[in-house]
Amino acid sequence: MYKTAIRRRLALLALLALLVAVVAPQVAPGEPHPVTPPTIPGVAGLPGPVAAAAKPAAKLGILKATPDTGPPGTPFVLTGSGLPANTNLDITWSTATKQYKLDVLPVSVDFYGRVITPMEVVIAKGRTDGSGNLRLSMKMPQDYGAIHDIYAVSNGTQFAKGGVLVERTYSVKPLKGPIGTTITIKLNGLGAQPYMDTVGVIWDNRYVGFLSSVTTRGQATATIRAAGPPGKHVLELLPASATTPFLNIEQSAVDYLGFKRYTFTVTKDAGPPPTKVVWPIKVKPTSSERTTSGTATIDGVTAKASAKSGTVGSKVELMATGLTPGAATIQWNTAHENALGWYTLAYTPLTNVTVPASGNIRTALTVPDDLGGWHTIEILQEGKTKASVPYRVDQSLYKGGINGKRFKRGDLIKIHLKGVGFTEMDNILAVTVDNAYIGYVCGFFSAGDTVLQIIATGEPGTHIVDITPTIYKQDKAGNDIWYGGTPFLTYRTDYPLLALGYRLPAYHFAYTIVK
């Protein structure tokens, strides 16, 4: 009996294994690919046209840049000698283009890291004199920072090489204010390569999150808030190898990147500031790829929604023409996570309608209490899809978000959000309390309904909780350990999902602990 049961289980396992082996290729993910970043106001493009391929001369000379270190915009003089006489030269500058690599699937958008494409661009043209000398006045362009190679090139040959260090600049304002003061951090000149394009933020030896400039050509702007108690606090900005601060950068190969320390003075405890939701800047998506089933209509049918996005509970009108008179079902396409963490598509009927003889419908719908992100509203007739319209559910606060403003030590604090999404870049949110990263909350298994529960601890006075977009999984690219559930402070301008039309906010709460 026992042996028979074992045999049955073995047979079942073998069948399952075969099923996976046979079915897996059919449901294999789409092709991960670099996604063009959206245009961000104030972000520079490539500093010059892409240079033609060139090879070093047998006897490579050197170019001197004076000065050879400075922030973007620094003037410098480039000189060289021993070059071919009376020759026109292209002055090339080593840089890169950077993109996020994503895989847009029906049930997720998977993160495959960064794609860095090194290249040389022409930033100036010069001509040698009769003795082969070169002298050019130039400026360090607004570009990724760190070290750039400069070559003097003619007809595909690099005759001499120079280099400069584009230093990073820091701005932190203000440096004093009450608890909850918004502190703006502006960085410029972050590098193109790993270890150079992220900066970790530390507040009183507590990890706050990181700034990145993957798609913003070395520029990064983010805000954090001043945490109490009143008095002096240490704010540090350090290079990060991935998302976390590299604490002994001075012993690394990139020691020249340096770091910054500031003192922030918390002037007073003026009580908890109001809850704030801060959205990303508005950008034009560069990709029309969408999760669930995307846009589709059959011949002769048109369909559109009165709005492209809304929050849970929003009203939206669906309008369609060219349908067959008779019964139709309006269906909501979404995703679902089972107990094993597998993502699957899921379908929910929203309403049944009767299409009149005109074939046109105009029906009011309520956005269901569901996951955030891109869904489709589908019109079905006789079991066939007649049209599907993309619709984005944005996150929102539920009943003001936080369950109070005054707590005693040991009280349970609840923060409640709706519409948290299902892709790897919007299904979790990173949490800090008093600028200390404590973990993340996830809304996938709970259909977007996301409740953070923490116990009120610490000294009497005002405390802050900040919730920031972050990336859930970072193992897809194999060796790129980037991100990983920590606060992505530059979510407003550099977040991978911006290219796909997502708008993911950060939340700022505060409360007072009373005796």
Added chain:
Amino acid sequence: MKALRTLVVAMAAVVALAVAVPAIAADPPFPMNPYPSATLDYTFNLQTLFGHGSKVRPTVYCADSSVFRRGNQIVFRLYITDAKTGKVMTGKDMSRVVLRVAGQPDLTMPYKPQGGKPDATSPWLWATTWIVPSDYPLGTFKFDIAAKPKKTGKWVVYNPVVPGTEWQITP
């Protein structure tokens, strides 16, 4: 029951093949004996280290690195091997070995025992040192090594600075 057992075994075999075949295909055998090389005459095994003559103190002396600061002394040392026979080339085999750094005079690399106070057990290598000038261009560090075997009298050039294995000069 027998039919079921046969089915199980057949399916297990299919799954095992599906798993095993790509693994076998993806792992070419390691070349246990690389000599004689089909394409090369000589191989160069280069090390670059932080030297004790550094004007700017490195994090750790003698550490192997490909990133050096201005003022660091770089120790270049290498073995040269006849790629046809596997014989290590000594001072008897090469008439000259030269380090050629962009924009700098050539530096001869003598064949000598390793270390500041070599003894009878010290390994012999082709070696020289170079201190990065304080105004040397930042960025990719371009150099190569030229060697002249006595038996051919023709220079052989080793260029280790290829994309992906670049040396860097930093401030």
